[in-house]
Amino acid sequence: MDTLRQSPSPCSSRPSSPRTPPFEMFGPVGIEAVLDQLKIKAMKTGFEFNIMVVGQSGLGKSTMVNTLFKSKVWKSAMPSLEVPTPQTLELHSVSHVIEEKGLKLKLTVTDTPGFGDQINNDKCWDPVLGYINQQYEQYLQEELLITRQRHIPDTRVHCCVYFVPPTGHCLRPLDIEFLRRLCRTVNVVPVIARADSLTIEEREAFRSRIQQNLKTHCIEVYPQKCFDEDINDSILNGKIRQEQIPFAVVGADQEHLVNGRCVLGRKTKWGIIEVENIAHCEFLLLRDLLIRSHLQDLKDITHNVHYENYRVIRLNESHQLPRGPGWVNLAPASPVQLTSPGCLKVRRRAQKDSKDDEC
Amino acid sequence: MASSDETRLLVSPSHCSSYAAAAAGTAFGDPRPSCSHGAPLMSPHSFHMMSKTACISPQVSDCDTQTKKENIRSLTMCGHVGFESLPDQLVDRSIQQGFCFNILCVGETGIGKSTLINTLFNTSFEEHESSHFCPNVRLKAQTYELQESNVRLKLTVVYTVGFGDQINKEESYQPIVDYIDGQFDAYLQEELKIKRSLFSYHDSRIHVCLYFIAPTGHSLRTLDLLTMKSLDSKVNIIPLIAKADTISKTELQKFKVKLMSELVCNGVQIYQFPTDDETTAKINASMNVSPPASPTPMNIMENENHCDFVKLREMLICTNMEDLREQTHARHYELYRRCKLEEMGFSDMSPENKPLSLQETYEAKRHEFYGERQRKEEEMKQMFVQRVKEKEAILKEAERELQAKFEHLKRAHQEERMRLEEKRRILEEETVAFAKKKATSEIFQSQSFMASSATVRKEKDRKNFNYM
Numbered sequence: 134m135d136t137l138r139q140s141p142s143p144c145s146s147r148p149s150s151p152r153t154p155p156f157e158m159f160g161p162v163g164i165e166a167v168l169d170q171l172k173i174k175a176m177k178t179g180f181e182f183n184i185m186v187v188g189q190s191g192l193g194k195s196t197m198v199n200t201l202f203k204s205k206v207w208k209s210a211m212p213s214l215e216v217p218t219p220q221t222l223e224l225h226s227v228s229h230v231i232e233e234k235g236l237k238l239k240l241t242v243t244d245t246p247g248f249g250d251q252i253n254n255d256k257c258w259d260p261v262l263g264y265i266n267q268q269y270e271q272y273l274q275e276e277l278l279i280t281r282q283r284h285i286p287d288t289r290v291h292c293c294v295y296f297v298p299p300t301g302h303c304l305r306p307l308d309i310e311f312l313r314r315l316c317r318t319v320n321v322v323p324v325i326a327r328a329d330s331l332t333i334e335e336r337e338a339f340r341s342r343i344q345q346n347l348k349t350h351c352i353e354v355y356p357q358k359c360f361d362e363d364i365n366d367s368i369l370n371g372k373i374r375q376e377q378i379p380f381a382v383v384g385a386d387q388e389h390l391v392n393g394r395c396v397l398g399r400k401t402k403w404g405i406i407e408v409e410n411i412a413h414c415e416f417l418l419l420r421d422l423l424i425r426s427h428l429q430d431l432k433d434i435t436h437n438v439h440y441e442n443y444r445v446i447r448l449n450e451s452h453q454l455p456r457g458p459g460w461v462n463l464a465p466a467s468p469v470q471l472t473s474p475g476c477l478k479v480r481r482r483a484q485k486d487s488k489d490d491e492c
Numbered sequence: 493m494a495s496s497d498e499t500r501l502l503v504s505p506s507h508c509s510s511y512a513a514a515a516a517g518t519a520f521g522d523p524r525p526s527c528s529h530g531a532p533l534m535s536p537h538s539f540h541m542m543s544k545t546a547c548i549s550p551q552v553s554d555c556d557t558q559t560k561k562e563n564i565r566s567l568t569m570c571g572h573v574g575f576e577s578l579p580d581q582l583v584d585r586s587i588q589q590g591f592c593f594n595i596l597c598v599g600e601t602g603i604g605k606s607t608l609i610n611t612l613f614n615t616s617f618e619e620h621e622s623s624h625f626c627p628n629v630r631l632k633a634q635t636y637e638l639q640e641s642n643v644r645l646k647l648t649v650v651y652t653v654g655f656g657d658q659i660n661k662e663e664s665y666q667p668i669v670d671y672i673d674g675q676f677d678a679y680l681q682e683e684l685k686i687k688r689s690l691f692s693y694h695d696s697r698i699h700v701c702l703y704f705i706a707p708t709g710h711s712l713r714t715l716d717l718l719t720m721k722s723l724d725s726k727v728n729i730i731p732l733i734a735k736a737d738t739i740s741k742t743e744l745q746k747f748k749v750k751l752m753s754e755l756v757c758n759g760v761q762i763y764q765f766p767t768d769d770e771t772t773a774k775i776n777a778s779m780n781v782s783p784p785a786s787p788t789p790m791n792i793m794e795n796e797n798h799c800d801f802v803k804l805r806e807m808l809i810c811t812n813m814e815d816l817r818e819q820t821h822a823r824h825y826e827l828y829r830r831c832k833l834e835e836m837g838f839s840d841m842s843p844e845n846k847p848l849s850l851q852e853t854y855e856a857k858r859h860e861f862y863g864e865r866q867r868k869e870e871e872m873k874q875m876f877v878q879r880v881k882e883k884e885a886i887l888k889e890a891e892r893e894l895q896a897k898f899e900h901l902k903r904a905h906q907e908e909r910m911r912l913e914e915k916r917r918i919l920e921e922e923t924v925a926f927a928k929k930k931a932t933s934e935i936f937q938s939q940s941f942m943a944s945s946a947t948v949r950k951e952k953d954r955k956n957f958n959y960m
Contacts, residue, residue, distance in 0.1 A: 163810040164591075164640040170814035171586055172579040180578050203573050234576040279833050283822050363588075425574045429581035437691050448686045 179230075179237035181287045182428060183268075185319075186242065187261060187311070188296025189249040192326035197294075197384035198242050200397060200408055201420055202231060205386070206242055222247040222260045241288065249307055258311045265290050265319050269443040289440060291431045292355070292423060293319045296326040297343065297379060301335050304346040312352045318439055320355040320431050322422070323347075328381035328414050329399065329406050336381045343379055354378060356427065360434060373422065380422075383414040590644040592695045593813060594675075596631075596727065597649065598668060598719065599704025600656040603734045608702070609649055612805055613638065626654030629667045648696060656715060665719040672698050672726050676828040697825060699816045700763070700808065701727045704734040705751065709743050712754045720760045726824055728763035728816055731755070732804070763816070 186194040198206045206227060226243045243264070248257060268289045275285045293315060297308055304312075315321050323343070328336060347354060356370040385399045385408045398407045408416045423431070597605040601624050610616050615638075633650040650671070655664055675697045682693050701723060705716055720729055733747065755762060808816075837857070 163805065164638065164643050164645050166810035167591060167645075167813045168583050168586070168643065170811065171583055174814055174818070175579045175582050180575075201573075231573070233573060236576050236578060238575055238578070279830050281826065420574070425577050426581070428575065428578060429585055433585065441688070445686055 176236055178284065179239060180428075181239045181241075182432070183241040183243070183288060183290050183292075184423070185245070185261075185265075185290045185293045186296065187245045187248055187293060187315075188326060189298060190246060192296040192298055193384045194244060194294075194296055194326075196386055197296075197324075197326075197382065198244075199386040200384045200416065201423065202229075202240060204229075204231065206240075222257055224260065224264050243290065254307055257307075258314050261311075262314060262318060265293075265315075266443065269440055270447070272440065273444055273447060287432075287436075289435055290319050291428075291435045293321050294419075294423075295321055295323045297323055299325055299327050299330050299339070301331055301339050303339075303342045309346065309350055309352070312347070312354070313350055316352050316354055318443070320357075320434055320439070322355050322419070323379035324419060325379050325381040327383065329383045331381070340379060340381065355431065355434075357434070360438070377415065377418055380415040380419040382416045382419055383408055384416070587642055587644075589691070590646060591813075592646045592648075593817070594648040594650070594696060594698050594700075596652075596668070596672070596698045596701040597704065598652050598655060598701060598723075599734065600706060601654060603704045603706060605651055605702075605704060608704075608732075608734075612808070613647070624654075624657050626657060628658065629654050629664050631667060631671045646694070650698065661715050664715060665722050668719065669722055669726065672723070673828065676726075676825055677832070679825065680829055680832060697820055698727050699813075699820045701729045703729055703731045705731055707733055707735055707739050707744075707747070709739050709747050711750050717754070717758060717760070720755070720762075721758065724761040725827065728819055728824075729761070730763050730808075763819070 184198075186198060188194050195206075206229060222245060224243055224245055226241060228239065228241045230237055230239050232238070245261060248261070251257070272285060272287065272289055275281060295308075295312060295315070297304065312321060312323065325331070325336065325339060325343075331339060346352075353359070356373060358367075358370070358374070383399060383406055385397045385406070387397065387400075388395050389398050389400050389405050391398065391405055391407060396405075396407050397409060398405045407413050411417055595609070597609065599605050630653045631650050632653050633648055635646060635648045638645045638647055652668060655668075658664065679693070679695065679697055682688055682690065703716070703720060703723075705712070720731070723729055731751070733744070733751075739747070
């Protein structure tokens with residue numbers, strides 16, 4: 134966690150005092166055109182985005198994903214009766230390519246059915262962490278090759294959306310444990326699921342209590358405070374942090390007719406809850422955060438901070454793990470058993486981890 | 493019970509179905525059952541994918557095969573999601589970071605390198621005229637910060653100083669090659685570090701090399717050919733004919749053609765401008781340039797009919813800067829990296845043809861170094877201990893000597909003291925003896941005095957008696 138705080142802001146590189154002041158140019162040169170070049174290049178190569186949804190079953194994760202990307206990402210959100218609920222936590226991953234206005238986005242969604250569903254949920258975050266680390270590992274292996282590919286396929290999880298059940302009270306121990314461990318490895322966005330079961334006041338109270346909990350346990354969710362570069366960012370992100378996280382969302386993938394318009398919503402006896410109506414729920418805010426404004430930022434932080442942290446740990450520890458034919462199975466992020474009094478850094482990190490566990 | 497540590501990643505193969513190129517307008521998946529009104533499923537905003545099995549553009553061929561492996565299918569969206577702002581997000585981030593562009597100008601002294609750069613960027617960087625008498629070729633690099641509206645560009649220009657001035661030109665191009673390699677090496681070092689900060693690293697790799705050819709009108713000189721040949725796999729080369737206004741137009745054309753054919757025939761790779769979706773597709777990169785003598789005739793210079801300068805500027809900056817940077821990073825740098833790592837002894841395949849990871853060789857080397865370091869430490873420890881012993885011995889010796897001296901001194905002192913004591917005793921005895929003598933002599937004296945006085949009285953009495 135401390136590494137997060139100490140690492141410098143990942144996204145901007147303000148040049149340190151230039152050797153010469155900016156030169157006066159007598160006329161336009163056309164440097165601006167490089168922006169267009171960038172755009173053209175981006176359109177050609179397309180984008181990738183990997184999102185993971187975590188939460189107990191029945192909270193509406195699959196529906197939410199369907200609503201976010203306005204398509205049937207998952208074939209059916211309701212589990213059919215023949216398929217038994219999974220006894221262990223498995224991860225399902227599905228990839229799509231969606232295109233809008235000539236822009237291609239390769240979207241990968243990872244679901245975690247069975248999370249928190251067992252009686253004993255101890256260490257239920259291990260598979261999730263293992264999966265995330267596995268993606269980092271894959272990328273690292275690709276990056277370390279002698280002849281590498283021109284464009285390394287990015288399967289690292291850019292954002293993890295955590296669904297908090299709408300109890301109305303506060304975060305449960307399971308939530309806290311999970312969030313604490315995950316916020317160090319990946320960008321976490323907590324949301325209040327099924328928010329239509331809470332009234333507006335209850336939502337606000339719940340939200341502030343959750344924020345309290347997060348602060349008490351030193352859990353830094355996205356957007357992290359330490360990565361705000363300039364004043365605009367801090368203002369914008371501060372507003373999000375103060376007022377909006379966690380978003381109270383409702384997911385729906387069925388359309389209904391309201392006032393002549395066709396909207397996505399949930400139909401109940403007493404009315405229709407419109408998903409995209411800001412007065413009804415905050416789905417729009419979540420969508421804007423994830424897609425319209427902060428997508429690139431999510432990817433940047435994943436690449437520049439989380440991946441680099443993983444890489445540092447991995448390269449330091451590497452001589453202690455048993456050698457295999459290339460790919461070494463990495464235990465999930467827990468204090469490493471030291472076999473030799475070798476690397477001090479790892480020991481310090483292990484101590485830090487255990488200290489953090491106590492806090 | 494929670495699952496074991498191993499994760500099972502299931503790509504849902506049962507769900508996906510790669511559909512043939514038939515249905516261009518149907519939505520994917522089940523039709524929505526709960527849509528109560530019979531309106532068509534496509535709202536005016538829906539976007540449809542032309543059904544393809546391979547969904548990513550054919551340029552990225554690696555992704556292609558992987559796509560097929562993962563059975564990625566295309567989705568139809570029934571609504572506006574809004575991620576077309578993604579390029580804008582990318583652009584915003586790039587604006588914040590700023591851009592970096594490094595140009596290397598190779599050419600003889602006085603051929604017009606700095607003047608060209610000045611004109612290219614419409615400014616006048618401070619440059620002194622270099623002398624012709626340099627003993628060997630040096631490179632001079634300078635960094636400038638340019639800003640145009642909200643785009644910041646960190647421009648580094650590297651000039652060769654003294655290129656082609658020596659009598660023996662054999663080693664002329666080596667410093668240039670070394671410089672370029674040095675920049676690649678610095679980047680590689682940064683990339684291989686454990687704790688690295690690539691995002692804030694000032695990229696000093698050369699993105700483009702402008703090679704100035706003197707307008708002899710005949711053919712390519714040997715020096716030029718050799719230099720270009722040694723640079724072509726390391727950097728994007730754009731050859732320019734400098735000072736083109738010194739030869740006539742027809743000669744210029746012939747010269748151009750001759751040059752190009754020579755380059756092709758000798759296998760020199762020059763930078764090919766990408767032609768796919770450029771509005772002005774240019775493959776031939778050899779252009780002529782006429783540098784102005786002073787800033788004022790600039791507007792004359794920029795007349796398109798007069799020279800290709802405007803085209804150069806457009807090509808270099810407006811259209812291809814990003815491509816140049818990408819080529820440098822993706823092709824030249826990767827090549828360098830591969831060669832360098834192979835040189836250092838890493839390889840992707842171990843002798844048994846099993847895929848060997850960089851990790852393993854790295855670990856092996858690390859082990860080696862570790863062992864080496866241990867050994868050295870031991871050695872140093874031994875040496876240290878030995879030195880300490882020696883020093884100790886010396887000190888002990890000194891101590892002993894000192895002790896001996898001290899004893900000696902002490903003894904001498906004592907002897908002296910005894911002698912002095914002796915002398916004092918003698919002196920005292922003498923004093924006593926003397927005192928005695930004095931006493932006796934005084935008594936004797938007084939006695940003799942009395943006796944003499946008595947004698948005198950007696951005499952007197954006798955005398956007195958006689959008188960009577």
